[in-house]
Amino acid sequence: MSAAERAQALPVSPAAARAAPTSTRELIPVYRQRLRAGRDILFQQFDQGVPVASLVLALSQLTDEVLREVWHHHVGDSAGVALAAVGGYGRQELHPASDLDILILVEPQTAATLFDALEQLVTFLWDIGLEVGHSVRNVTECESEAQNDVTVITNLLEARLLVGDEGLFQRMRAATGPDRLWTSQAFFTAKTAEQQARWHKYGDTAYNLEPNIKENPGGLRDIQMIGWVAKRHFAASTLHELVIQGFLTEPEYLALIEGQNHLWRIRFALHRLTGRREDRLLFDYQRTLAQQFGFCDGAHNLGVEQFMQQYYRTVQDLNRLNEMLLQLFREAILLHDDIGPPVPVNKRFQSRSGFLEVSSPTVFQRYPVALLEVFHILQTRPELQGVRASTIRAIRENRHRIDDSFRADLRARSLFMEILREPRGLTHALRRMNRYGVLAAYIPAFANIVGRMQYDLFHVYTVDEHTLTLLRNLRRFTIAKHDEEFPLCSAVTLRIPKMEILYLAGLFHDIAKGRGGDHSLLGARDAKDFCQLHGLSEFDSRLVAWLVEKHLLMSMTAQRKDISDPDVVQTFAELVG
Structure with a gap:
């Protein structure tokens, strides 16, 4: 084994501490106490409301x-x-139980002579209570490792010299710069693929009831992703430079930082509560954190539900900003701002490089119904990959136009029903409408369930995510390639003449959660009113309302009663008719 290889594999067991000078060993309790006292002061300041960004920096x-x-x-x-x-x-960005990632840079000729000292250094850091993730490399090894692993280059991108040979550090920075390896295009492509894989690992949703505040969509990793790309391509040292570069508006930047600070506060408190690096908001911690953050139980809404709803709405906003910024980065980095000529779709919309955009910045002001039309166009044109960032921003800035007069507009009502009746793309359309805040604006009752958790073990998502997942499953029954999943359901679905009735029932079945009273009855009234306003017949409107009102009867019968018992089946059949 070479000297460099020996140094690369430094042990971190406490046994090495026995070889340290007595004077060094005596320093262990001193530093442990110093770190503990420092954290205690930070915890006190946290409770006093000191901004978490200051505490993270101070640590x-x-x-x-x-x-x-x-x-x-x-x-x-x-x-x-x-x-x-x-x-x-x-x-x-250190939190109370964060890993401490360090790089020890060495010249090849000094690695062997420093092996024992570096071994004792790393052991000492563990002994004083720092959970160190370390590597020992020379410049050539840094370059080689970074070339083969996007995670390594990402870590080195954020390297900050603490002490030692500055010239050596700068040589490492130069050797791993974008002109030597991992061009901006390659880095961006790899990091977006990494993000997609991470999202898929966490179920492609930010709204499961025990979320990971770091890794879930809309979590801290998504903010870090923006920072990594900005550093690699634009040499940006702060996120605010994205405002200067024209990628973010000042209000969007403030929303991004506010969201990051909110997640940091939760993470800081979570690390203190658990005493370890814990990024999952498990049920066991949610109530305690809700109390610490000052949330109290209301008549129809538990404090923990208010706390979690605020969290879910924060990550929804961050998820939307992440999507918009990555679109802008894609245009700047992969397309070099050469986004191609516009291809007209209609008077209000056009496509560029496979993404839909408004044909004029004033489209939504002049024709507000286009705020729904954008989603219908995406359904009918599967060749489109998504919405251009400038149009996502325009939707966000014009959502306030979805008011009572908008909802009363026959064009808007007809368009919403067309979205439900369209034979393709319903799931993607509704999810995108929810992500951009359009669904909650168009159906005010839906706004109440956005990010609302159901604090029980019978649901694994927030109410809005549960609702959209239900609609996705209903939709799958109509698609031939999924027939083998639930053959009976798929066969029955083929006999339903108006699937929009079933979709509307699914959309409204839990819409009254958290409002007090029987949510089935309240939701049935909402559903009937909505159906009648949207041109459904009296019979169809009452059928949707009945499905909403009786949805618990159906689940109780199917899941908690013996459906092999003829009496159970007979009773249910008489109710269904």
Whole structure:
């Protein structure tokens, strides 16, 4: 094994501490107490309402001081070696139980002579209570590892020199720069693929009831993703530079930072509560955190439900900003702003490079119904990959136009029903409408269930996500390639003449959750009113309302009664008719 390979595989077991000088070992309780006292002060400040961004930075700075002192105890002023913070620590974003990612840079000729000192250094850091993720590399090894692994280049992108040979550190930065490896285009493509894989791992939803605040869609990783791309392509040191570059408006930047700070507050409190690096908002923690954040039970809404609804609405906003920014980055990085000529779709819309956009910035002002039309066009033109970022922004800025007069407009009502009746793309259309806030604006009762959790073990999603997942499953019954999943359901669905009746029942079945009273009865009234306003016959409107009112009877019969009992079947059949 070469000296470099020996250094790469430094052990971190406490056994190495026995070889340390007595004076160094005696420093262990001193530093443990210093770190503990520093965290205690930060916890007090957190409870006093000090901004979490200040606390995260302060913890990083405290850690910097400790690492520099410990470095001098073990390594001194040795030439040809440097200590750098990487990853989240490199960004100066340390939470109470965050991993401490460090890179020890060495010159090949000094690796062997420093092996024992570096081994004792890493062991000492563990002994004083720092959970260190470390690597020991020379510049050539950094370049080689980064070339083969997008995770490594991402960590090095955020490297920050703490102490040691600055020239060595700068050589590493130059060797791993975008002119040497991982061009902006390659980096962006790899990171977007990584994000998609991560989202898929977490069910492609931010709205399961025990979310991971870091990894779920709309979580902290999505904000970090924006920062990584901005650093690699634009050499941006802060997210605010995206405003200067024209990618974000000032209100969008403030929304991004406000969302990040909200998630940071939750993560900071979660680490303190659990005493470990925990990013999952498990049921066991939600009630305690809700109380800590000052949420109290209301007549129809538990404090924990209010706390979680605020969380879900935050990640929905962040998810929307992430989508918009990645669209803008795609145009700037992959297409080099050469987005091709516009291809007319109709008077109000056109496509560019496979993405739908408004034909004029004033379309939504002049013709507000286009706020629904955009989703119908996406259904009828499957060749379109999505909505251009400028149009996502325009939708966000014009949602307020969906008011009572908009909802009373026959064109809007007809268009909404066309979306439900369209034989393709319904699931994607409704999910996008929810993500952009259009569905809640058009159906005010739906706004109440956006991000609303159901604090029980019978549901795994928020009410809005549960509703849209139900509609997706109903939709799958109509698609031939899914016939084998539930053959009976698919066969029955083929005999339903008006699927929109079933879709409307699904859309409204839980819409009155959290309003007090029987949500089935309240939802049935909402559903009947909506159907009548949208031109359904009296018979069809009453059928939708009946389905909503009786949906619990159906699930109770199917899931909790013996359906092999003829009496059970007879009773149910008499009710259904």
